[in-house]
Amino acid sequence: xxxxxxxxxxxxxxxxxxxxxxxxxxxxxxxxxxxxxxxxxxxxxxxxxxxxxxxxxxxxxxxxxxxxxxxxxxxxxxxxxxxxxxxxxxxxxxxxxxxxxxxxxxxxxxxxxxxxxxxxxxxxxxxxxxxxxxxxxxxxxxxxxxxxxxxxxxxxxxxxxxxxxxxxxxxxxxxxxxxxxxxxxxxxxxxxxxxxxxxxxx
Ligand SMILES: *[C@@H]1O[C@H](CO)[C@@H](O)[C@H](O)[C@H]1NC(C)=O
Ligand SMILES: *[C@@H]1O[C@H](CO)[C@@H](O)[C@H](O)[C@H]1NC(C)=O
Numbered sequence: 059x060x061x062x063x064x065x066x067x068x069x070x071x072x073x074x075x076x077x078x079x080x081x082x083x084x085x086x087x088x089x090x091x092x093x094x095x096x097x098x099x100x101x102x103x104x105x106x107x108x109x110x111x112x113x114x115x116x117x118x119x120x121x122x123x124x125x126x127x128x129x130x131x132x133x134x135x136x137x138x139x140x141x142x143x144x145x146x147x148x149x150x151x152x153x154x155x156x157x158x159x160x161x162x163x164x165x166x167x168x169x170x171x172x173x174x175x176x177x178x179x180x181x182x183x184x185x186x187x188x189x190x191x192x193x194x195x196x197x198x199x200x201x202x203x204x205x206x207x208x209x210x211x212x213x214x215x216x217x218x219x220x221x222x223x224x225x226x227x228x229x230x231x232x233x234x235x236x237x238x239x240x241x242x243x244x245x246x247x248x249x250x251x252x253x254x255x256x257x258x259x260x
Contacts, residue, residue, distance in 0.1 A: 091116035098126060102246040104239045111240060123254070127247035128183040131204070134240045135176040138207075141237045142169035145214075145230060158221045165214035165230065172237075175207040179244075197252045204245045211238045 095116050099108035111133060112119070112126065119125045146166045153159040179200045186196055215234050218227050 091119065091121060094121040095119060095126065098123065098247070098250075099243075101250065103242045107239050108243045112243075123247065124183075124186065124251055127244065127251050128180075130240065130244040130247050131176060131179045131183055131200070134204075134207075134237070134244045135173065135180060137240050138169060138172050138176060138211075138237045141233045142166060142173060144233055145169065148226070148230070153223075153226075155221065155223055158218075158223050158226055161217040161221055162230075164217045165234075168210040168214045168217075169237075172207040172210045172241075175203040175210075176241075179203045179207075179248075194252065197248060200248050201245070201252060204241060204248060208238065208241045208245060211241060 092113055095112050096109050099105045099112065102108045108130075112130060115129045119129055145162060149159070149162045149166060153162065182196055182200050182203075186193060188196075211234060215231055218230060221227055
C-alpha cells in the first residue's frame with residue numbers, strides 16, 4: 059500500500075506536470091534543415107540569394123546559427139576569390155582608357171584585402187571558444203573584419219565612377235555585386251550571433 063506521504067508526492071508531481079503542460083509552448087523547431095536556412099535567410103538583406111546559395115549546405119548547418127554563419131563566411135571568401143581572379147584577368151586585357159585600367163587594378167588590390175579579412179574571419183570562426191564576454195569579443199572581431207571587407211568591395215565599384223566604358227562597368231558591377239550580396243548575408247548572420255552571444259557554443 060502506498061503511504062500517505064508517497065500519495066502526496068504523486069499528487070504534487072501530477073499538479074506540477076499539469077502546470078508545466080499549461081505553460082506556453084516553446085517556439086516550434088524548424089521542420090527541416092532546409093527550413094531552418096529559409097527561416098534565417100528571411101532576416102537577411104537578400105533572402106532569395108541567401109536561400110539559394112546556402113540551401114546546399116543545409117545538412118552541414120544542421121539548424122545551428124553559428125554553423126550557418128561559418129558556412130556563409132566561407133561562401134563569401136570563395137565567391138570573392140573567384141571574382142578577384144575574374145577582375146584580375148580583365149586587367150590583362152588592353153584597356154584603351156587609362157581610368158579603366160586604374161580602376162581595375164585598384165579593384166584587384168582591394169579584393170585582395172577582402173580576401174585577407176574573410177580568411178581571418180574563417181579562422182576565427184573555427185576557433186570560437188568560451189562564452190559570454192570572451193565569445194562576444196571573438197565575434198566582434200569577425201564583425202569588424204566582414205564590415206571592413208564589405209567596405210572594400212564598395213570602394214572597388216566606386217572606383218569606376220567616371221569610367222566611360224559602360225560594358226566593362228556593367229560587367230564588373232554585376233560580378234562584384236554577387237560578392238557583395240554574400241558578404242552582406244555573412245554579416246547579417248554574424249550580427250545575429252553577436253545578438254545571442256551568451257549561450258554556450260558547442
Ligand atoms: C543582390 O541582391 C539584390 C537585392 O537583394 C538583388 O536584387 C540582386 O539580384 C542580387 N544580385 C546578385 C548578383 O546576386
Ligand atoms: C583567369 O584566367 C586564368 C588563366 O587564363 C583562368 O585559369 C581562370 O579561370 C580565369 N578566372 C576567371 C574567374 O575567369
